[in-house]
Amino acid sequence: MYDFNYTKPSSIPEAVQALGADMEAKALAGGQTFIPVLKQRLNKPTVIVDLSELGLRGIAADDKTVTIGAMTTHHQIESSPDVQRLVPGLAKMAALIGDTQVRHRGTMGGSLANNDPSACYPAAVLALGATIHTDHRSIAADDYFQGMFTTALEPGELITAIEFPVAEKSNYEKFRNPASRYAMVGVFVAKTAAHGVRVAITGAGQGGVFRHTAMEEALAKDFSPEAITGIITPADGLNGDIHASPEYRAHLIGVMARRAVAAA
Amino acid sequence: MGFEGIGASVRRKEDHRFLSGRGSYTDDINRPGQLYAVIRRADRPHAKILGIDTAAASAAPGVSAVYTGAELEADGVGGVPCGWQVHSKDGSPMAEPPHPVLAIGKVRHVGDPVAVVIAATRQQAKNAAELLVIDYEDLPAIAAVRDAVAAGAPLVHDDVPGNVCFDWHIGDKAIVDAAFAQAAHVVELDLTNNRLVPNAMEPRAAIGDFDRSSGEFTLYTTSQNPHVIRLLMGAFVLHIPEHKLRVVAPDVGGGFGSKIYHYAEEAIVTWAAGKLHRPVKWTCDRSEAFMSDAHGRDHSSKAAMALDAQGKFLALRVSTLANMGAYLSTFAPAIPTYLSATLLAGVYTTPAIYAEVKAVFTHTVPVDAYRGAGRPESAYLLERLVDVIAHDTGLDRVAIRRLNFIPRDAFPYQTPVALNYDSGDYQATLKSALAAADWDGFPARRQAAAARGKLRGIGISTYVEACGIAPSKLVGQLGARAGLYEVANIRVHPTGSVTVLTGTHSHGQGHETTFAQLVSDQLGIPIDQVDVVHGDTAKIPFGMGTYGSRSLAVGGSAMVKAMDKVIAKGKKIAAHLMEASVEDIEFKDGRFSVAGTDKSKALAEISLAAYVPHNYPIEELEPGLDETAFYDPKNFTFPGGCHICEVEIDRDTGTVTVANMVAVDDVGRVINPMIVEGQVQGGLAQGIGQALMENAVYDSEAQLVTGSFMDYQMPRAHDFPPMITSTENTLCTHNPLGSKGVGETGAIGCPPAVINAVVDALRDYGVRHLDMPATPQKIWSIIQANQPRMAAE
Structure with missing residues (x-):
């Protein structure tokens, strides 16, 4: 360096x-x-x-929300009884990130500030309609993600916490890039009081995380894997590389979404 | 002491050192006043170097020197030599274009070293290396062998037309052609053996040191064979005589072949140390390793088998394009030829074989031996071909193998491609593996998997390989520019402990334990009284290093020979001390005794008498108990066996999971079964890695796409199933131990078993063959492409 x-x-x-x-x-x-x-x-x-001495580490929960300090590690999230109980899909997601060493160091705030297109958390934040709290304002998930490695954060702006609504249903399924083991396709399905059913896809899109509205509409009517079985995801706008063509990623979105719904 | 001799699963003596961080690897060594070298490498595959502006780099903080190819050439530094010369069909020697230590005039692959910056810290050297301004004129480049031999392809070396290094063949073409003309069936298969990046856990490193008082150079390096490096670098590159050049290969963290070769960086640091009169250290980054460690495999072959009506193999014809990369690495020409095509009989009685190998230059990292070195390529070709024969003819996969096996009473067996197998029992390893894998129970497991929505397949391979490449006279005739014997020095100290100095090198194999057990067994002393020393040309008389699973079969045999000398001399001393005749002295369990009496003396008493010769036959015998043997084997050894793999495929995603892996290997006599099991497991891991995951990918412009672990799929521990391994032991007939070698069996036998299992799992999809690696995307594509046909049926 x-x-x-x-x-x-x-x-x-x-x-x-x-x-x-x-x-x-x-x-x-x-x-x-x-x-x-x-x-x-x-x-x-x-x-x-x-940022390790700013007191941004910790998880607070009430009957409506779970608020996670920006410097909370993946390990703390995966092992939090509150997260496991109130937003189980988020605890599962944290447990699937990297390896043990990474999960004891890596933080939710760091991941969201970076907004790597193959990071996991953006899918949970978008699907659950979470709120990003910063040092001087709050940003809705829908406004936060602005493309690959791009967010609504201003220069110098710090994420302090991420506030998630308690989920009626939440689950995450990830197909790992065979080499890097990052998400090649990650699908988060959620049902919350405020936002209804949402499906957010990470790892696959050229512009980073995105919502799958066709699946959302189908699942809103019938939250079952069968409801989305016939939905074809267009390959346009999806990433292609040596590990997965856009068409393969489009296919995997369907598979991962059905599996996520089945176990949500 | 418990039983510690031959056959005991003694815990590895070296592991406590390694696991507690007390190993001493090259990068752990620091010499007083040491400087740091950083190499600026080509970021493009093929370009003319129009100029290199070193001014800013030279003026940067901490910089002692900046060197380019021009300085080295002006100082008389030679190119990196090739250690094996292959001749083409027409008798002409292979093309051997210059391989400069630092590029001169052109760069020929991404990673080709262009300049070196030497500074007080590594950080300063890195900073300065970024300040070098290299003016390139880009030229068109090719990475794939088929592109390299196409008409009008860009030339890697201007004086090598068609990019062909050599066009070699073996076997009798006329007999093979005649057999094909008579055949009831001919089965053809085109296949690729994928290119691999070795990725030893420890990246390469080198320290050059120069002693101004003695004029002696020392090179510390991550090498599998320090004496060979001394010979090649001293004689061909830097022109330093052996007595002024010491090469030390301390603890080395994995090699798999990639640390056999003499690399440019070794010459650079040694030469620079002489210029600067300061030690110079270079340590490879992982990213740098991807583009500078010699890669493995990368063969593209066309094969055809002629069969009679019953499925007996009549003749085999193979034509291979082998990628050499941009320059010839140390043993590259031998890999597709004498270490691969000569194995094309496999375990079968195929009476006629003809193989052609065209070695081709491309704008890629040089390719050389990687765990198995040519034998994985031939085993994969043959064992895939046998399965395709079964597929095309409807014959049973196991039955066709049995039908064509070389029977156990046919040894020694002369193949039509030069090798003479000394021993083996392929029916025995097959039978044992079929039982361990519950082959007959597979249909039920397939059905159970189908009920879970999974495709399950089973695959088998029956292979033979060749280790301990020898004898020197033969390999010399085949083009080796070195002998392939091994050296051992058994030094019995005055009080009876023993130091073994071996010319082999351990970089993960556990030699410090295996060889100590061998000495313990033969001399009857506890293994903690035996230390094994390797990896230093100043200590070891000579040696050819470790590769090709040769260390026990050749190096261990040299130890036996040296111990025979120790015992013979000890008997003379004992006879003198006990006033008996030498013929009456017996040596057993560490004691010399007079036959038929209760008189005996321990080895330690004899060694003490040898070093304190007060009462000693000094007229006939020199003092001391220190013996050296050079052992030149009579033949290769031929481990073989049967691997069976069972896989499950997730139809929805194309993911292949290895459900079971069985390896039954005939490795001859086993010294330490636990170490053998570990070696087999490691080989299987690399075999499964090649079959399902690993692939070095260049794009059409010859840029390395898989230049890091972000894109190169290294296997992880959780990718592997429990491995069921065992050995069958027919003995090598021509070495004193009967051992054959085990280091590479896993990587050789396994890949075809895995792919055969994957193809079997996909049998309902009309799949006849697929190339490695069987990645999820590839499998999914096959399933997608074949679904309509299934539906139509």
Whole structure:
């Protein structure tokens, strides 16, 4: 990696100030994507702002919502009894990310800020209609994801927490990229009081996470795998690479969605 | 002490060191005043180098030197040599274009080293390497062998027309043609053996050091054969005589063949250390390894078998295009020829075989031996072909193999492609594997899987391979530019402990244990009294290293020979001490005794007398108990066996899961069954990896698409089923141990068994053949493409 300065602020205002003061400053959450990127010299920050001492770790739940601090690790999410009980699909998703080491370091906030098109969490956030809380505002999931590696976050803006509605139904099925084991196709199905049935797809789309409205309409009428069996997902706009053509990804969306619904 | 000799599953002596972080790998070594080398490599497959501006890099902080090919050439540094010369059909020697240590004039593959920056820290060297300005003129490039031999293809080397390195053949074409003309059936198959990236856990590293007082160079390197590196680099590249060049290969974390070869980086750091009078270290990044470690396999073949009406094999015809990459790696020419085509008889009595191999240059990383080295390619070809014969003729897969096996009483068996098998029992390994895999119970398991919506298949392969490549005289005739004997020095110390110095090298195989057991068994001392030393040309008399599963069969045999000398000398000393005649001295369980009496002396008493020769036959015998043997085998060894794989396919996604893997291997005498099992498991892991996952992909412009683990599918532990392994043991007839070798059997026998199982699982879809790796996308595509036909039926 290139040389950089390092700072570990102890309050959100200090962190925001440090990130805002320098256009080349970068925030460090769990570092499970960012550190490898640095090691490969694909990024050259002047200063790294470590977010680990901002008190952003933890899970709070009531009968309507589950709120997860941005620096909460995948492991904490997968093993939280509240998440398991209130949004089981989210706990399952967290348990399927990376390996044990990654899950003990990687964070939900870091993943969402990066918005890698093959990351898992964007599918849960979009399908559940979660709210992204930042240091100065709240952003609805529908407004947050703006394409591959692009979000509604302004420069220097920090995610502080993610608020999920309690789900009537939630489940996630992922087909891993055979090499990287990231989601090649990930499908999150959810039914919530506020948003009804939603189906969000990650890993497959050229523009990152997206909603599958045809499946949503069918499942709203009949929440069963049979209801979406005949739905053909168009391959247009899907990624193609050596591991999966757009057509194969389109097919896998159907398979993963049916499996997710069947076990939701 | 419990039983620690031949046949005991003793725990590996070296593991505590490795597992507790006390191993000493090349990158763990740091020399005083050490500098760091970073290599700037070509980011494009084929280009003219119009100029290299080194000014900014040279002026960067911490930089001691920047060198390009021009400086090395001006200093008389030679090219990287090839250690094996193959001749074409017409008798002409292979094309051997220059392989400069740093590119001169052109780059020929992504990863081709262009310049080296040497600085006080690795970070500074990396920073400076980015400041090099290389002016390229891009040229068209090819990566696939079929593209390379097409008319008008871009040339990798201007003076190698058609990109053909050699056009070789073996066998009698006329006899084969005649047999085809008479055949009741002819079955043809085209197939590809996919290109692999070795990916040893420890990336390569090298440190060059120069002692100004003695004028001696030392190279610390991640090598499987330090003496060969000393010979090649000293004699051909840097012109340093052996007595002024020491090569140390300390703990090495996996090789699989990729660390056999002499690499440019070894010469660069050694040469630079001499120029700068400072030690110079280079450590390979994982990404760098993908484009600089020699790759494996990459053969494209057409095969045809002629059969009689009963299914007896009459003749085999094979034509192979073998990818050499951009330059010839150390043993590359031998892999598709003498280590592959010579195995095309397999375990069968096919009386006539003719094989042609065209070796082809492409704009890719050089290709050389990788676990199995040519034998996986021939085993895959043959065992797939046998299954396709069964498919096309309707004969049973097992029955057709049995029908054509070389019978156990036919050994020694001369094949029509040069090799002479000394021993084997293919019916026995087949029978044992069929039982272990419950072959007969498969239809019920297939039905049960179908009820769960899964496609289940079973596949078999019966293979033979050749290890311990030898004798030197023969391999010299075949084009090897080195001998292939092995050396052992047994040093019995005054108080009776033993140091074994071996010319083989352990990089995961457990030699420190296996060889200690061998010595323990022969000399009757506990294994903790035996230390095995390898990997240092300053300590070991000589050696040819470890590859081709040769270490026990050849290196262990050398130890037996050296121990025979120790025992013979010990008997003379014992006879003197006990006032008996030498003929009456017996050696057993570590004691020399006078036959028919209760007089005896322990080995330690004899060794003490040898080093403190107060009462000693000094007129007839030199003091000391330290013996060396060079062992040149009479023949290869021929491990063989039967692998059976069972897979399940998820019809919806195309995912193949290995449900069961059975390997019954005849590896001759086993010293440590636990280590043998571990070797087989590792080989099977790589075999399953090749069959289902691993694939080095170049795009049509010869860019390496699978340049990291993000795209190159390395198997994980959870990809493997429990593996059922066992051995059958017919003994090698020509070495003193009867051992044959086990390091590669898994990687050789397994891939065709896996693909045969996948094809069997897809039998209702009209599949006759598919190329490795059987990825989910490939399987799904096949299922998609064949569904309409199923429906129409």
